[in-house]
Amino acid sequence: xxxxxxxxxxxxxxxxxxxxxxxxxxxxxxxxxxxxxxxxxxxxxxxxxxxxxxxxxxxxxxxxxxxxxxxxxxxxxxxxxxxxxxxxxxxxxxxxxxxxxxxxxxxxxxxxxxxxxxxxxxxxxxxxxxxxxxxxxxxxxxxxxxxxxxxxxxxxxxxxxxxxxxxxxxxxxxxxxxxxxxxxxxxxxxxxxxxxxxxxxxxxxxxxxxxxxxxxxxxxxxxxxxxxxxxx
Numbered sequence: 001x002x003x004x005x006x007x008x009x010x011x012x013x014x015x016x017x018x019x020x021x022x023x024x025x026x027x028x029x030x031x032x033x034x035x036x037x038x039x040x041x042x043x044x045x046x047x048x049x050x051x052x053x054x055x056x057x058x059x060x061x062x063x064x065x066x067x068x069x070x071x072x073x074x075x076x077x078x079x080x081x082x083x084x085x086x087x088x089x090x091x092x093x094x095x096x097x098x099x100x101x102x103x104x105x106x107x108x109x110x111x112x113x114x115x116x117x118x119x120x121x122x123x124x125x126x127x128x129x130x131x132x133x134x135x136x137x138x139x140x141x142x143x144x145x146x147x148x149x150x151x152x153x154x155x156x157x158x159x160x161x162x163x164x165x166x167x168x169x170x171x172x173x174x175x176x177x178x179x180x181x182x183x184x185x186x187x188x189x190x191x192x193x194x195x196x197x198x199x200x201x202x203x204x205x206x207x208x209x210x211x212x213x214x215x216x217x218x219x220x221x222x223x224x225x226x227x228x229x230x231x232x
Contacts, residue, residue: 005126005137013122013141018149020115021209023108025202027077035069036062038197049185053088068189076102078109094186097176104171132224139217146210153203160196 005013039045039062047065049058060068068089075083076098083099086092122141126134156163168177181187 005122005133005140009122009126009137010140010144013119013137014144014148016115016118016122017141017145017210017213018115018206019111020113020119021145021206022149022202023111023115025205025209026108026198029198029201029205030073030077032066032070032073034198034201035073035194036066038194039065041197042193044191044193047188049089049188050183051088052091065189072098072189076105078102078106089185091184093176094179094184097172097179097186100172100174100176132221132228135217135221135224139214139221142210142214142217146207146214149203149206149210153200153207156199156203160199164195164199 044065045062047060049060050056051058071080071084074080083095083102084090086095119141122137123134126137169175179187
């Protein structure tokens with residue numbers, strides 16, 4: 001009756017937790033606050049944009065940069081219907097890529113309810129055996145998800161450029177993500193420090209959430225055992 005959950009059950013729960021958690025955290029960290037914090041941490045309080053209409057240069061301080069990020073972030077996460085128009089700051093290929101980014105986000109957001117659904121089904125099935133079996137599933141699944149994300153993070157830490165390129169090749173096979181840093185304002189708005197920073201913030205915060213879930217389940221499991229033994 002109190003049998004431990006099987007490896008497949010644990011794996012499915014871990015996948016559900018990872019899908020829902022990582023997408024939610026990606027949405028959370030995409031806001032203007034994290035962008036501003038990462039810019040300050042990297043000493044990136046200004047950069048120079050190219051004005052494509054005149055060929056001149058525009059000095060962009062942190063405030064305007066944050067506003068540019070807000071416009072793009074709101075668009076790709078579905079908060080606005082249309083991207084910025086091509087012209088002064090952004091070329092048509094940059095707009096096209098960000099339209100593809102929005103489509104990826106639209107698809108990713110479906111993984112949130114899908115992940116919770118998978119977790120709910122596994123928990124319900126484990127609960128039919130016992131409350132302790134369900135708590136063990138939550139604990140072990142959260143641990144498995146945290147370890148998997150940590151392993152990916154370690155790989156990314158030592159080979160970030162290769163992992164970043166692989167990600168884009170998988171999700172943007174059309175190849176419209178390679179821009180010339182000498183002419184692309186999108187690259188200037190989102191340099192390497194942004195992608196590295198947001199990736200590791202998402203990863204570390206997920207590991208923290210998984211650890212908290214595992215700890216809470218462990219405490220609840222210990223109390224359930226104590227109650228069962230006391231009533232035996």
